[in-house]
Amino acid sequence: xxxxxxxxxxxxxxxxxxxxxxxxxxxxxxxxxxxxxxxxxxxxxxxxxxxxxxxxxxxxxxxxxxxxxxxxxxxxxxxxxxxxxxxxxxxxxxxxxxxxxxxxxxxxxxxxxxxxxxxxxxxxxxxxxxxxxxxxxxxxxxxxxxxxxxxxxxxxxxxxxxxxxxxxxxxxxxxxxxxxxxxxxxxxxxxxxxxxxxxxxxxxxxxxxxxxxxxxxxxxxxxxxxxxxxxxxxxxxxxxxxxxxxxxxxxxxxxxxxxxxxxxxxxxxxxxxxxxxxxxxxxxxxxxxxxxxxxxxxxxxxxxxxxxxxxxxxxxxxxxxxxxxxxxxxxxxxxxxxxxxxxxxxxxxxxxxxxxxxxxxxxxxxxxxxxxxxxxxxx
Numbered sequence: 001x002x003x004x005x006x007x008x009x010x011x012x013x014x015x016x017x018x019x020x021x022x023x024x025x026x027x028x029x030x031x032x033x034x035x036x037x038x039x040x041x042x043x044x045x046x047x048x049x050x051x052x053x054x055x056x057x058x059x060x061x062x063x064x065x066x067x068x069x070x071x072x073x074x075x076x077x078x079x080x081x082x083x084x085x086x087x088x089x090x091x092x093x094x095x096x097x098x099x100x101x102x103x104x105x106x107x108x109x110x111x112x113x114x115x116x117x118x119x120x121x122x123x124x125x126x127x128x129x130x131x132x133x134x135x136x137x138x139x140x141x142x143x144x145x146x147x148x149x150x151x152x153x154x155x156x157x158x159x160x161x162x163x164x165x166x167x168x169x170x171x172x173x174x175x176x177x178x179x180x181x182x183x184x185x186x187x188x189x190x191x192x193x194x195x196x197x198x199x200x201x202x203x204x205x206x207x208x209x210x211x212x213x214x215x216x217x218x219x220x221x222x223x224x225x226x227x228x229x230x231x232x233x234x235x236x237x238x239x240x241x242x243x244x245x246x247x248x249x250x251x252x253x254x255x256x257x258x259x260x261x262x263x264x265x266x267x268x269x270x271x272x273x274x275x276x277x278x279x280x281x282x283x284x285x286x287x288x289x290x291x292x293x294x295x296x297x298x299x300x301x302x303x304x305x306x307x308x309x310x311x312x313x314x315x316x317x318x319x320x321x322x323x324x325x326x327x328x329x330x331x332x333x334x335x336x337x338x339x340x341x342x343x344x345x346x347x348x349x350x351x352x353x354x355x356x357x358x359x360x361x362x363x364x365x366x367x368x369x370x371x372x373x374x375x376x377x378x379x
Contacts, residue, residue, distance in 0.1 A: 009322050010170060010228055013080040014310040016266040016286030020067075020114055021089035021105030021129070023047030023292030027334055029061045030110035037097045037104060051294030051334060058333045064117040067290060069336040071309060074327050075118060078311055082168040082176045085289075086234065086266045087115065087123035088130070091141035095133030101189070104132040109144040116148055122166040124180035124232040126154030126201045127267070128187035135199055154180025154232070155194070155201045162194035162202040165222055165229075174226030174316050179215060179260075183207065183235035185244075186267040204233075207250035209257070216258030223259060228319050232264040236285065239299055241272055241354050243284045248275075251282045261319030262312065269293070270302040271347065273354030276374040279320035281312060291331060303350075305331050306343055308370070324372040326362070344368035 022044045025031050034044040041047065052058055065072055075083065089105040091112070097104045107114075115123065123145055131138050138155060145152050151166035168176040181202045182188045194200035204211050219229055231254050235247060247265070254260040255277055263282040265272075272285030289307040309327040314320065328339035328347050339347070348364045355361050359375040 008316050009313045010082075010174070010176065010316050011078065011080040012176065012230070012262070012312045012314065013075060013078070013083040014264050014283065014286060014312060015085055015289040015307065016268070016271070017088045017127075017288045017291065018085045018115075019088045019105060019129070019288065019291045020111065021107045021132075023051065024067060024290065024334060025107045025111060027058055027060055027062050028064070028067075028108070028111045028114060030108040032093045032106045032108045039102060047292045048334075050296065051292065054295040055333050062334075064111075064113045066335055067114060068118050070338045071289075071329055071336045072118060074309055080311060081170055082121045083119055084122045084124065084178055084230065084232065084264065085115075085120055086127060086232065086286075087125060088127045090130060090133040090137035091144050092133050092137040095137040095140070098132055098134055098189075101132065103129070105129040106133050106137065109140060112144055112148045112150075115150060120150060121168050122151045122153065122178045124154045124166075124178065124234075124264075125152055126162070126180040126182035126188075126203070126232075127234040128182070128189075130155050130201060131192050138199055151178075153178050154182065155199075157199045159194040159196055159200075159202075162200060163218055165218070167222075174228070175224070176228055176230065177219070177222055178230045178232060179218065180232045181215070181234075183233065185236050186234045188234070207246045209253055212250060212253035212258050215254065215260070219259045226316055228261045228314050228316060229259060230262045230264055231258070231260040232266070234267050235265060236267050238267065238269045239302055240268070243273060243358075247284060251284070252277055255280045255282075261314060262321075269299070269304045270306070271308050271351065273351065273358045273360065274372065275355075275358035275360050276321055276372075279318065281314075281321045281324060283310065286310060289329065289331075290336065292334065294331065294334070303343075303346060306339055306347055307331065307336075308347070326370040326372070328368055328370065339368060341368050344370065
């Protein structure tokens, strides 16, 4: 037994965006050149100053575990079988900013211990920042992640590599297969699409049945008995709780036609509603977990400083959801700390409001952990 569940259950850690470039990179032991090409900020250190103006001093050249803060204790205590993040930054100290793009994230390759310190297994890369510093930034990222022993999905030196899943072997039998893709609606430029002989990301042509069937063909070619399949998708805008009908339809197609067991959606800077369809979990937007957004104004109503650590337990035989617990975190002074009960309650209320139309709700435990409940008709 593990955590009260039989070994037939696999436990996954998921989260939304891990944005370790720009301001976060500047407080780590090794920093990329701080020059930016944004309309409003020209120096990545200004994001550090902005955060300090709101919440107080942030130390420099911090240890790699500083950023993760209380999240590390949760990861160690729960010991998931696989840890999956959306790593939303280029990894290079050089490169050239992608022309015409307003925001450019970059983390120094020597700061990769920030990711390995948390024991991350898979970094999905099909997002709108992995090529911010051009093809050099992408290839350096792929090399650095591989050299650090990290598995990747969603970007590669050609289309075949970008479409290939990351594979995590489980302790007993079976594997976790993670497929990563991105949609134009998240801001991924068309030019970033990987081709047969050109590097890039696994960019979805659309959210059609044909696109779902293409993913399904890849799943069928890789999936073996005892495997669970995660489809990690970067889609939609940064703000707002609305879930487009096309997203719901595509997520269900992935379950019905592609053999996917869990849909891991991200791009929104805050957590969105979720549903359980035919027993399979769909996370439409996991929100940010690590960012340098402290002090940025204009979207305070969404509480972008709050994030969730998703701990998902799936039945290995069926891929169906056994349990989902979410641990609320707050980003303050570039460090994750466990959210207050008041903040956890705000998240609970928000997810319950958004879950009404999706047949889901959450309950808050005494320690602030949120537990997903879903309507019997959705099981």
